[in-house]
Amino acid sequence: MAKKVFQSMDGNQAAAHVAYAFTEVAGIYPITPSSPMAEYTDLWASQGKKNLFGMPVKVIEMQSEAGAAGTVHGSLQAGALTTTYTASQGLLLKLPNMYKIAGELLPGVIHVAARSIAVQALSIFGDHQDVMAARPTGFAILSSGSVQEVMDLGAVAHLSAIKSSIPFLHFFDGFRTSHEVNKVEVMDYADLDKLLDRDAVKRFRKNALNSSNPVTRGSAQNDDVYMQAREIQDKYYELVPDIAAKYLADISKITGRNYAPFVFYGDKDATDVVIAMGSVTEAIEETVDHLVAQGKKVGLLTVHLYRPFSTKYFFEQMPKTVKRITVLDRTKESGSVGEPLFLDIKGIYYGLDNTPEILGGRYGLSSKDTTPGQIVAVFDNMVNAKKDRFTIGINDDVNHTSLPYEEVDVQKETSTELLFFGLGSDGTVGASKNTIKIIGENTDLYGQAYSSYDSKKSGGVTRMHLRFGADPIRSTYLVSHPHFVSCSKDSYLTKYDMVGGLREGGSFLLNTVVPKEEVEAFLPNKVKKQLAEKNAKLYIINAVKLAEEAGLGVMINTIMQSAFFALNEQIMDYATATKLMKKYAKKAYGRKGEAIVEKNYKAIDAGKAGLVVVEVKPEWANLTPETVEIDMTRPHFVREIADKVNAIKGYDLPVSAFTGYEDGTMDNGGTHFEKRGVANYVPEWIVDNCIQCNQCAFACPHAVIRPFLLTEEEMANAPEGLQTKKATGKGLQGLQYKIQISTLDCTGCGVCVEVCPSKTKSLVMSPIGDEIEKGEIQNAEYLFDHVTYKDNLVGKNNA
């Protein structure tokens, strides 16, 4: 057997890796969270990487997902093994072609990073609504629950499609699996090659529609023969489970991991079994271990081959001892009598002897976090409340469907959980993934990284959830009880609850410009109290200064990474970590020149050196946390929804919070109340240099910069010190021109300065301070309330 090769990658990369081997043509159109699969395929094809047929993949990008599906259909008919990648509405647009691809018995494969469908609102996050919308199409459906499973089972989709002539949809959870970086064993193309049925490939090619094989396909049938011609295909579907089962067994042999159409996990005499598919099965396995250790007779039945659904393989795996079943569906079909998998399971048990009780529940819509505590509640519910069609992960105080639960910690003692708070675009995500790679490729440890972005992207808050441990990591949920918390931005201290979940004795690393002796005064009572109560360790670092000194500008990620390694020697001793960080920095920046590499070396060395220990005083435990007064003058939507979402407390909003907003309506004007104040530097208007072109306003991605024109009367009433200049341009006689900068909304990205065409720049980045803020706010209020000519200027003078 070949040496096992491990690599850290996300689910999309794993899917692209196996799909590439079997793909001759890829018809693509991007949609989050599936896009990276197509991007990897495109990249590798451009590098000349060869598939199992000795050729690079031909990648065809279309103008919509419907077009990509048409490409797949046509390309398959022309005899090329064809693949696509999609999600959500993208999959919906493929449905008409999917019926045709299945009906014409073509071995296409679609890899789906399963995502919510836009209903009351769009969401890019993951659930199975899209996959379930495709279940009537006649595609076989295969499910993977982790990055490793994507790698292992992705090939089964292609191999089985080729052998059975039935197309496959292979799916895994959007974001949770598609974007989770995990250390996985990489499939060797040589192994896949051995499994490929080349005779079936030949038969497929021989059947291609071309001028030397002229037949008619895609024709019409009438009421006389359509039904017979449709029913004859059953014989193809009947063969699929055995074909897939054989390949799953082959893959099991190669990998040493246990796969089948259905896989049971837990006590072999289990009485209480949860049935599920997708990433939640990993968290359920953890929870089952936890409960079995307590002597509970529980288990999990994971569904891999969802369509065709094989009762034979199902009953082979389900213990005969089962008395109670709960089926978890990651979808919602309003108006139905039950979600799809739930109805399937009832369907196959109906009418048998000694049937188990079967309950159904919904979970995880749009990546709603599903934790071991919730899963314990599911097992409890089977025995106690027996609530049916319940929900978990939310507090449904309207329809009263939700199960109450308490968090349960099922982490192994050998594992470490870490949580990083970063500012979007500050390098936190890249650094975290780099860290995972360093550890994954240089130790026996397994690592996992999952990012929570907010939709504000650049300038928004980013949380990286990291785990390391001696065993493969199955915790498919957010880190809420970290051993270590790192924060790149000290203004977050008052906005977010960063150390509330920190474990007893854990560490908190804060990047701040505040010197050690002022930290005690600077920290909110609430944070100090939390740290003291948890016997936590507190470290500060002035990464902004260190990065500047190293010549890295605002990129503080290398400093923070080095500090992380210095504080987490249980993962790797710091000397080794330093060597490795330098090796990876050279790899990453080598082609940018020796100078850049040297700067990073300097930053790496500075990381540990810059760490400052701050004593956590036991008496802090007695402090009274600041009370936060809710400002009742803020509009209801802002106060009850937007403010909470912005404080990362949207997760806890009960269902009733959306009363009055049931149709997805959002009140306008919310940003007016959201002053983020995340920028360290903001643009300052240099009046004399300004040529009034409005380019800065046009380019500002956050609508922070706005030009105004004031009449003489408005000037007379203006607050003292309002800087303006005589407006130039046709029809602007007698008006004064003013650039207004809403500094509290600014993220400090500096685009305005970059685009300013004035030779003598009319904007400069200045450190934010009382003076700038105060003047600006006063100006802004006056300008917006009293000045006539404003936003319509944007784009007007851009000659």
Added chain:
Amino acid sequence: MAKKVFQSMDGNQAAAHVAYAFTEVAGIYPITPSSPMAEYTDLWASQGKKNLFGMPVKVIEMQSEAGAAGTVHGSLQAGALTTTYTASQGLLLKLPNMYKIAGELLPGVIHVAARSIAVQALSIFGDHQDVMAARPTGFAILSSGSVQEVMDLGAVAHLSAIKSSIPFLHFFDGFRTSHEVNKVEVMDYADLDKLLDRDAVKRFRKNALNSSNPVTRGSAQNDDVYMQAREIQDKYYELVPDIAAKYLADISKITGRNYAPFVFYGDKDATDVVIAMGSVTEAIEETVDHLVAQGKKVGLLTVHLYRPFSTKYFFEQMPKTVKRITVLDRTKESGSVGEPLFLDIKGIYYGLDNTPEILGGRYGLSSKDTTPGQIVAVFDNMVNAKKDRFTIGINDDVNHTSLPYEEVDVQKETSTELLFFGLGSDGTVGASKNTIKIIGENTDLYGQAYSSYDSKKSGGVTRMHLRFGADPIRSTYLVSHPHFVSCSKDSYLTKYDMVGGLREGGSFLLNTVVPKEEVEAFLPNKVKKQLAEKNAKLYIINAVKLAEEAGLGVMINTIMQSAFFALNEQIMDYATATKLMKKYAKKAYGRKGEAIVEKNYKAIDAGKAGLVVVEVKPEWANLTPETVEIDMTRPHFVREIADKVNAIKGYDLPVSAFTGYEDGTMDNGGTHFEKRGVANYVPEWIVDNCIQCNQCAFACPHAVIRPFLLTEEEMANAPEGLQTKKATGKGLQGLQYKIQISTLDCTGCGVCVEVCPSKTKSLVMSPIGDEIEKGEIQNAEYLFDHVTYKDNLVGKNNA
């Protein structure tokens, strides 16, 4: 109560009638069989017909069904009650918008003439595959089973959508209901007006998205709140069944017909119950009557409100005595453990006490005829074989799913069944519908007309299935045991089995140019034997000659209609019929002038006069039918599939006939073997007049006319008498030009003659005869096999 108004119309017209009342904007894009709904709406709007809000409907035609769905979505958001009409792939293209419309709680309505989805082949015929693909969208789904139900329940969809804020999909079976003409009671807009909740309309309008009500909709939500915001909508869905039930009760009161979310029909202590929806429920009612009369404890539970599925209303209707249930689904989901309705019913019974046995079956894919005999087999199966996941209506000799059955006649003695064989475009369909209207509007009889076209349209064979009777007609299947058969084309005698199903003592009317004294010799033995064995009456009429004499050209429909009334005085005495036919002819042709009306009067009078009785000799019963030798030299596909389809025997093809064609492949070249010989007149080439423009070949809709060029060598080898002329045009020196006409493929449409630009026409229509046929066939064989320049000429010289 207002006087009941009856009218004969098809399901599309009925749907359009009620939809119009509640529609302000219609976003449309045509797709068979739903197009007439949009066409009626467009027509009425152009005539200024007013909806319940006093305005004509604004009709917006888009460039695809996806665009129409976008129009519906946007128009609803703008506060206009909006409707669309669609089917099949058209509905699939609407799915992404449907999720949004439901999620934004918008009261849109889609009327669906339910149609198959293109799988191994496209089909325009009816089943529920499209509707079932829409079941996860969150739309409420309402089903109608007859033209009258479409009229009655269509309004419930609009009324309930407006009151509940949940959009409705109202469906009825494509073709079977959408195109069946039936005599129905017409809904009065005044009655509908009383049911409309105008407060709900006001609320809807007030919530419109416009500049005086600026809010944000269609935004994005993340993993923190999407699930809560999705779950809160449950409370809206919970109200729908009660709202719909109330309107169904209101409609019941108005119409005197019994409607509810679920309606039971049959023995109140039924032990064996079929559950179904759509047009099949009418045929099941007939069959249940038949079985109950035999003392069987059987029944039918009709599903009207399929989504939201209300167990409360279901159990209210289902007899407590039920022991066995069979669920019939008009769809197929390959790879599933059961079709959707089947799984729903198992789902709601699972875990209850004393649960019935539940079996599931598929029927009627793509309008596959579902007959009382098949339904009796379903009831038998519940008690005896207990086969699960069976099929009916086909012989599945591959997967062995089908139930064996024998035809059962459940027609009432007062009803008459009639079957008309016509040639596409000869007026048979129009005349039959006209007949239904005459009878429906002038007698107390109910009437039904259903057309079976073949896909060849003009020149293809058309069958009209008509029924008349004292009670509303529920026979939602083809006429197979007619009291009366009419045939417009005597060449059909050898092609189709026309009188095989004729009832004992029935009548057969044949249009033929064969004189009375030659008829005995002309008729095939098979037909004579059938007529004698059935003690049938035989009538002939030379309608071709009579139509010519009346000045109506080839339009024989009026003659045949008159002859029909003359031979079916059990429906209406002939004198009255004559008066009415003339009244309707005046109405139809009045604006074309008195002359045309007079011609039709003459034809009406000629109908009865032209009838000739031919004695059916009892000794014909002893004749030996002609044996049909199957020509084994014909290609397999032609012999085993195409020939049978062309002979209207495709209905009986077993599933195994499609072995080798499982992926929808059809062999090419089949038309080469199909010589229809349906034209009485065919074009003849007048060599001297021809200017070699090829326009005739270009315009021929049946590819019957093809130009050839022959070399000197080819000319030398040509059969004697091959007419050609010197080819003109660049590069054609030394070649001879020839127009070849495949007379046996010609339908005699005469388009070639019309387009011929030669002043002295180079084509004339001549009666077909041995001479033309023989020479042409000889020519064609030589030309196609030996001549180099052929089809590529088409379009070449069209300067």
